[in-house]
Amino acid sequence: MVGPLKAVENGYFRAFNFSGRASRSEFWWFAAYYALVTLLLALDLAKGGTLLIWFWLLNIIPNLSMTIRRLHDIGRSGLWFFISFAPIVGPIILLIFYVLPSEPHRNSWGDPENGGGARPKDRFSGRSAQSGYAALMRIPEAGQAHSEEFEEARRQEIHEYYRRRVLGQNG
Template sequence: MGFSEAVKTCLRKYVTFSGRATRPEFWWFVLFFFLVIVIGGVIDLVLFGESTTAVTDTGASVGSETDFTPFTTIFGLLILLPYISVAVRRLHDTGRSGWWYWLGLIPLVGIIILIVWFASKGTTGSNKYGEDPQA
């Protein structure tokens, strides 16, 4: 499964929390999510950002920041549900309940455990969450 196919699949299954998702489907969508947020942030910075210049004895630096982020907020909210649903389907592929997604609320440890599970190979054949998406 390639990038565009994974994104189309995840957007088509916007709030489908049942079934299973392959590793490529999940990771391509994570990349898409990241790119959308970065591009939204750049657009917000260009349109609504403020530049500051700091001059010191050793040199100068320029920085930009903004507190108003409508594009990042809108894009993030639109993509949030498909991201959660593909993460739940990915957990299903590894034989775990989607409720394990809440493990991510535990700082650092929960996120690391979820990343390991998301990166691990799914169960071969069908499991209680559905047929093998690789088949």
């Protein structure tokens, strides 16, 4: 799950990236930030200021890219954005798309970058981090058991590794 600061950061630093995916939390944190700033700048507009107008103009591209990446995250083309121009039903359909859960697997626009319902992947092997740890620890497959001697030897091996590599003791 993406936090509010990371969502705003992604919104601006990935503003011109119309490919890829934006998780539900990333999208909604960015939307909350946008709504809050709009509300605060509306006070300036009431006094005759133009900050809100500039904010809207400067955020057209980041909002559009975030919306398109959110649509990609649920497996829809970014062209679905244009349904928002259909009176009454268009924005409702788009809102429904915004609240749908992320596709948990890789789709046409890539892997779920920010969670998206999937486990974290080891970028080198394509397996989950847990399976890599299990291989490192030589955890037996389901239904298999290790002998007591093997378990003790493995504990000693890990202890020695920790002592040498982490604590820096070579003796």
